[in-house]
Amino acid sequence: MRFHNNQMLRLKEEAEMWMAERMGGWQSDVKPKEKRGVRMNFTSLLMTCLLFGSSVSWSFKRGAVDHTHHVRRCSVKMPSSCDVKNYEHWYKVGNSCVMYFNESLNFTDAEFRCRNAAPGGHLVSVHSSQANNDLNCIVLKYNKKSPRIWLGGFEFFTSRKWIWIDDSNWDFQAWVPGEPNNHFNKEDCLEMNWKENGKWNDDWCPKKKNFVCSFTN
Numbered sequence: 001m002r003f004h005n006n007q008m009l010r011l012k013e014e015a016e017m018w019m020a021e022r023m024g025g026w027q028s029d030v031k032p033k034e035k036r037g038v039r040m041n042f043t044s045l046l047m048t049c050l051l052f053g054s055s056v057s058w059s060f061k062r063g064a065v066d067h068t069h070h071v072r073r074c075s076v077k078m079p080s081s082c083d084v085k086n087y088e089h090w091y092k093v094g095n096s097c098v099m100y101f102n103e104s105l106n107f108t109d110a111e112f113r114c115r116n117a118a119p120g121g122h123l124v125s126v127h128s129s130q131a132n133n134d135l136n137c138i139v140l141k142y143n144k145k146s147p148r149i150w151l152g153g154f155e156f157f158t159s160r161k162w163i164w165i166d167d168s169n170w171d172f173q174a175w176v177p178g179e180p181n182n183h184f185n186k187e188d189c190l191e192m193n194w195k196e197n198g199k200w201n202d203d204w205c206p207k208k209k210n211f212v213c214s215f216t217n
């Protein structure tokens, strides 16, 4: 069966609404040609997620459509450019200039990459909901498909206290519900965009992820 563009868009929207209603906020970005999937009941969707694991289940995860909303909103209002000479391609977020790095490094290597990238550079710290949103806009602009990144937060030994590696105050947080869970007693570093769009998780520091650097002048 073939559909015109408008019909396909309608179908897509209906499919998303269908998913949103039935999955309690979980949404899907199923494509119209995959509309057969829309008729799957919740159980079979759950089975699909369980069978194929987290990477394949991304499209069924909470936040998958939120990415679209974010990108749409971000395209209207991306953060402005950094106003520091030679760093105009970086973005202004809060009081800092930030840049996305499409390099997969462990937490420590990412931090040292940031220190080399700009004077006073560190993995980014986040101090407000607005800054968190702006940061996520930048991440989604550069890598919507794989948005997990290191932020510059880590647990101070086993204190359950979190600190920013740029030594700024820990005055804002946006954890995924249930996080930080210190899984296997080995998660001490802070990532964004695992499971929920824009939300934070503690993860194993040796894992390699892309990251965002920042500096404040």
Ligand SMILES: [Ca+2]
Binding pocket: 155, 182, 185, 186, 187, 188, 202
């Ligand atoms: Ca920990």
Ligand SMILES: [Ca+2]
Binding pocket: 179, 180, 181, 182, 183, 187, 201, 202, 203
């Ligand atoms: Ca965790």
